Amino acid sequence: MSFADDKIDAGRRRFMMSGALVVSFSLIPGIKAMAQEVIADEGAAVHIGKATQALAGSLKTNPYLDAWIKINATGKVTVYTGKVELGTGVRTALLQIASEELDMAPSLITFLTADTGASPDEGLTAGSHTIADSGSALLNAAAQVRGLLVDAAAKHFGVSGSAMTVHNAVIRTPDGRAMTYGEAVGLVDLHRMATPDSPLKDPAKFDMIGTSLPRVDIPAKVTGGPSYVQDMIMPGMVHARVVMPPVYDAKLLETNTPEILKMPGVLKVVRNGSLLAVVAKGEWQAVQAQRALAAGSRWSAGRALPDPATVHRDLKQISTEHIEIANTHNPAGTPVKTLSARYTKRYMMHGSIGPSCSVALFKDGEMTVWTHSQGVYPLRDGLAEMLSMPKDKIRCIHVEGSGCYGHNGADDVAAHAALIAREMDGAPVRVQWMREQEHTWDHFTPAMVTEVRASLDASGTIVDWDYALWSSSHNERIVNAGRLIPAQMLEKPFVPAPSVPMVQPEGGGDRNAIPLYSFPNMHVMNNFSPAMPLHSSAMRSLGAHMNVFSIEAIMDELAAAAGADPVAFRLKHLHDPRARDVVQLAARKFGWPRPPRKRNHGVGFAFGKYKNLMAYVAIAVEVSVVPETGQVILEHAEVAVDSGTIVNPDGIRNQIEGGIVQSASWTLYEELKFDTSAIRSFDWSSYPILRYSAAPRSIKVHLIDRPGAPFLGAAEASMGPTAGALANALFDATGKRLRDMPLSGDSLRRQIDV
Numbered sequence: 001m002s003f004a005d006d007k008i009d010a011g012r013r014r015f016m017m018s019g020a021l022v023v024s025f026s027l028i029p030g031i032k033a034m035a036q037e038v039i040a041d042e043g044a045a046v047h048i049g050k051a052t053q054a055l056a057g058s059l060k061t062n063p064y065l066d067a068w069i070k071i072n073a074t075g076k077v078t079v080y081t082g083k084v085e086l087g088t089g090v091r092t093a094l095l096q097i098a099s100e101e102l103d104m105a106p107s108l109i110t111f112l113t114a115d116t117g118a119s120p121d122e123g124l125t126a127g128s129h130t131i132a133d134s135g136s137a138l139l140n141a142a143a144q145v146r147g148l149l150v151d152a153a154a155k156h157f158g159v160s161g162s163a164m165t166v167h168n169a170v171i172r173t174p175d176g177r178a179m180t181y182g183e184a185v186g187l188v189d190l191h192r193m194a195t196p197d198s199p200l201k202d203p204a205k206f207d208m209i210g211t212s213l214p215r216v217d218i219p220a221k222v223t224g225g226p227s228y229v230q231d232m233i234m235p236g237m238v239h240a241r242v243v244m245p246p247v248y249d250a251k252l253l254e255t256n257t258p259e260i261l262k263m264p265g266v267l268k269v270v271r272n273g274s275l276l277a278v279v280a281k282g283e284w285q286a287v288q289a290q291r292a293l294a295a296g297s298r299w300s301a302g303r304a305l306p307d308p309a310t311v312h313r314d315l316k317q318i319s320t321e322h323i324e325i326a327n328t329h330n331p332a333g334t335p336v337k338t339l340s341a342r343y344t345k346r347y348m349m350h351g352s353i354g355p356s357c358s359v360a361l362f363k364d365g366e367m368t369v370w371t372h373s374q375g376v377y378p379l380r381d382g383l384a385e386m387l388s389m390p391k392d393k394i395r396c397i398h399v400e401g402s403g404c405y406g407h408n409g410a411d412d413v414a415a416h417a418a419l420i421a422r423e424m425d426g427a428p429v430r431v432q433w434m435r436e437q438e439h440t441w442d443h444f445t446p447a448m449v450t451e452v453r454a455s456l457d458a459s460g461t462i463v464d465w466d467y468a469l470w471s472s473s474h475n476e477r478i479v480n481a482g483r484l485i486p487a488q489m490l491e492k493p494f495v496p497a498p499s500v501p502m503v504q505p506e507g508g509g510d511r512n513a514i515p516l517y518s519f520p521n522m523h524v525m526n527n528f529s530p531a532m533p534l535h536s537s538a539m540r541s542l543g544a545h546m547n548v549f550s551i552e553a554i555m556d557e558l559a560a561a562a563g564a565d566p567v568a569f570r571l572k573h574l575h576d577p578r579a580r581d582v583v584q585l586a587a588r589k590f591g592w593p594r595p596p597r598k599r600n601h602g603v604g605f606a607f608g609k610y611k612n613l614m615a616y617v618a619i620a621v622e623v624s625v626v627p628e629t630g631q632v633i634l635e636h637a638e639v640a641v642d643s644g645t646i647v648n649p650d651g652i653r654n655q656i657e658g659g660i661v662q663s664a665s666w667t668l669y670e671e672l673k674f675d676t677s678a679i680r681s682f683d684w685s686s687y688p689i690l691r692y693s694a695a696p697r698s699i700k701v702h703l704i705d706r707p708g709a710p711f712l713g714a715a716e717a718s719m720g721p722t723a724g725a726l727a728n729a730l731f732d733a734t735g736k737r738l739r740d741m742p743l744s745g746d747s748l749r750r751q752i753d754v
Helices: 010-018 090-102 130-157 181-187 218-223 257-261 283-295 308-318 376-387 410-422 435-440 544-562 566-572 577-590 649-668 719-734 746-753
Strands: 037-041 044-048 069-071 077-080 109-112 165-167 170-172 178-180 238-243 252-254 266-272 275-280 321-328 337-345 357-363 366-371 394-398 429-432 448-456 462-471 522-528 601-609 616-626 631-642 699-704
Touching: 069 130, 069 181, 077 090, 090 109, 090 130, 090 649, 130 170, 130 178, 130 181, 170 181, 178 181, 238 283, 238 410, 257 266, 257 283, 266 283, 266 410, 275 283, 275 410, 308 448, 308 462, 337 544, 357 410, 366 376, 366 410, 376 394, 376 410, 410 429, 448 544, 462 544, 544 566, 544 601, 544 649, 544 719, 566 577, 566 601, 577 601, 577 616, 577 631, 577 699, 601 719, 616 719, 631 649, 631 719, 649 699, 649 719, 719 746
Parallel strands: 077 109, 238 429, 366 394, 462 522, 631 699
Antiparallel strands: 037 044, 069 077, 165 170, 170 178, 238 275, 266 275, 321 522, 337 448, 357 366, 357 429, 448 462, 601 616, 616 631
16 A cells, blocks of 8 residues: 555655744743753753643653654654663563553564663653653653554544554554554654643553563573673773772872783773773783782872761761751640650662673764663763763763662763773773772762651640751762762862752652651751762662651651550541552551560551652561571561552562662661771671571562552652661560661660660
């Protein structure tokens, strides 16, 4: 069948697109207008124009349909996202969303993630925003593309669009005439802005959304196939290793470069100020040369680190900005009982199992970087500034890394690779940090202090709530070249952009500091430190882990003071019906309240709605304690989750389960070891994480699906509730109120012995 008579002239289309500047001001605002609204997403400034504010998700910032979906004349369908796969399974879920609304099997779609040379700019993959933002954008973009193709085919065949059916990218009339997407795309221009209204499918007719499609990233990972940037091999690739300063601000004074250049396979020693690296033909040759170069280099003293014994006291001195984030005053009962508590959290590291890695190629004046950064566009901009290169001459392509959930060394090692590649014109350069570099040069999660004071009236109702926290932004993502560690070491160093607090309701250190519970009188203060003594930045859930821990721990104490069951006490103060649903479901599945426990066993409960914007999570746990060692085992957990429309049930369960395991590790075991001279947690023996022997014995996740409701991010939603439930269960098991993380080990053993 020929559709030549209806086809859009491609040459005329290109001419019209190139001339669109003449008429575009009637369709989309100019740059000044586009910047009228700014939304901060963990460090990435996203500009939204008035003309796009009504669009769904990331369509607000990337409104053209062909930025998301391209279809060629042969019918090949390519779908793009600016988000990346970090091990959460979002690549599979986003593919399901596009597949659903395009009415075609996932296997027929080529799905590409973040690439500054191809994908829309969606800033960072962070904050549980991927499905909420990119998923919403793809849902609507795919529906609109399908609608345009169906309407074009219907017009060609002279029938009503509502009479057409679509299956696997083929559009059919009631009498059997058919047109493929490849044929239909010649009749319609997809380079057009999305509209606020989309011909979305009835959720009751979903075929793909709501099913547990097997993750597309798993097969290679479990069979040993190339899966990560660490696995990349390119023709002519050389290997580099860097030598890092022994402490912050140490300056390179002397090297043994002539000796290193004589070593087997060594191609070059790169030095720029205090940046030092060696390039070799083979990886082991690079490692050997790096060790010799490090041993033969001399550094200045650098700066002293804080005394770990006074870190939490010091926070109150360095927190110089005092930001009131909640202040409500309503009539309430008379306080008859007041409780107060102080909680602390130490510095922790990301603990990436695989050291950060990147490959870079500088050729013909252009730089290509393969990276596991969580934000390829912010990274590209930072590299452009650092290298004094135009942005359009730098391409950052995401390749999965071994995982971290936060701001580890991925951006920094990419900067190392780019700087070294510029010295090795035409050769791909692979740079991988060593284990001690990954640990000691991590962007640690900041220490925190929280204090809460709450009052009950005679009926056992909370009538007054006063909460304060001391910490930093928890987010020093790449917003300029100075945020890249290697850029700070150059002969002409770049200065990091100033740290700024993230605004509510997202929040940074104050994320989830405002309880979802209903209190008539509430005051919440964020005491913000614009500078921290250790390198620190974003780690999964930011301040929510500590804030929900603190809120949920004191809620149990208040329940006890009121003579109330902890679950009933929470329900008494929860008016959000969806919050009540998850609390009641978790309690019912757990069999709350449990009968008296075995000796050294305890149960605990906690609830949170991530950022008060995303998924609802309630969790009931049982723990066991070994008094002689202070070891704590999470024996059993029942979890209820409401994340709106569920795309991939197994994917959500994976993330909730993984979040519980990670949060248990943070809450019970993890703390960074350092002294005034250096970071001492340089390997796994000096930074213990949860071992298999202490892994949760049983976790059951129960999902509340709300088809058609907005997507609510779930990946980070279990971090805080898990911490709170563990604290409450430990009190039930030991009779000790533990307020200083980590909760297990020697500190717990000593308290039990008292």
